[in-house]
Amino acid sequence: MRILIANDDGIYSPGLAALARVAAEFGEVLIVAPDVEQSSMGHAITHSRPLSYRHSPLLAPFDAYRVNGTPADCVALGAFMWGHVDLVLSGINLGPNIGHGIWHSGTLAAAKQAALLGLRGIAFSTPTGRTEPDFAVLEPWVARVLDLLVAQPELHLVNVNLPPDPKGICWTSVSVRHYDGIVSPIDDPYGRRLHWLAVKPLEGTEPGTDRWAMQQGQVSVTPLRLDLTDHAALARVQRESPLDAPGMARGADAVDETEG
Ligand code: MN
Numbered sequence: 001m002r003i004l005i006a007n008d009d010g011i012y013s014p015g016l017a018a019l020a021r022v023a024a025e026f027g028e029v030l031i032v033a034p035d036v037e038q039s040s041m042g043h044a045i046t047h048s049r050p051l052s053y054r055h056s057p058l059l060a061p062f063d064a065y066r067v068n069g070t071p072a073d074c075v076a077l078g079a080f081m082w083g084h085v086d087l088v089l090s091g092i093n094l095g096p097n098i099g100h101g102i103w104h105s106g107t108l109a110a111a112k113q114a115a116l117l118g119l120r121g122i123a124f125s126t127p128t129g130r131t132e133p134d135f136a137v138l139e140p141w142v143a144r145v146l147d148l149l150v151a152q153p154e155l156h157l158v159n160v161n162l163p164p165d166p167k168g169i170c171w172t173s174v175s176v177r178h179y180d181g182i183v184s185p186i187d188d189p190y191g192r193r194l195h196w197l198a199v200k201p202l203e204g205t206e207p208g209t210d211r212w213a214m215q216q217g218q219v220s221v222t223p224l225r226l227d228l229t230d231h232a233a234l235a236r237v238q239r240e241s242p243l244d245a246p247g248m249a250r251g252a253d254a255v256d257e258t259e260g
Contacts, residue, residue, distance in 0.1 A: 001027030008106025032078030088114030091124030
């Protein structure tokens with residue numbers, strides 16, 4: 001199995017090295033990752049300038065390349081460079097990617113780019129506190145998750161979050177509770193006003209969601225899909241407010257086309 005590894009924390013993140021160590025138990029590994037941190041870049045791609053890459057011998061024994069681009073760029077370029085890729089892994093991100101946070105995630109975007117290319121993508125994330133994650137504790141759990149997911153080839157895009165000291169693994173959905181974005185003003189040393197964008201932690205969780213699993217100390221494994229269509233809303237507006245070409249937007253058929 002040929003496994004392409006990317007991340008959004010940059011090629012020298014200890015999370016990427018941990019993921020590569022586990023992936024090497026499952027197949028041949030190629031690392032193609034951003035040369036600097038690209039967290040919260042979402043699914044941006046670079047289209048206004050060419051990309052370049054350089055070999056990174058510090059990641060030996062792994063074959064590794066650093067790219068002056070985004071996480072999604074790295075997967076697109078890596079898949080092109082390597083020709084045949086069986087699986088794309090992203091992470092292990094230093095910081096969780098759960099709930100609505102996945103909209104901003106560069107870690108998940110790298111896995112999502114794999115799904116866009118018709119490949120399989122799996123994103124891994126773990127919280128960070130004042131100390132680095134204990135990857136020696138997490139690596140056997142990453143291996144367990146890969147054992148589980150390699151045997152489920154119909155899952156094209158999966159988001160995995162690991163608590164600091166996992167007690168088990170569970171299947172989850174995305175927490176869709178809203179959070180309030182915090183805009184926090186500060187002044188720089190010259191008295192100029194600057195702003196931090198941050199997220200307000202939520203109280204309470206919905207059982208069965210990614211946020212809930214993490215609070216329970218469980219590894220959260222969420223199957224995702226690329227189709228953002230609100231099929232219930234589409235069926236309702238087609239019924240209640242039919243437009244000019246009623247045969248054009250067939251909800252059920254659209255699902256088949258986008259899921260395939
Ligand atoms: Mn990150």
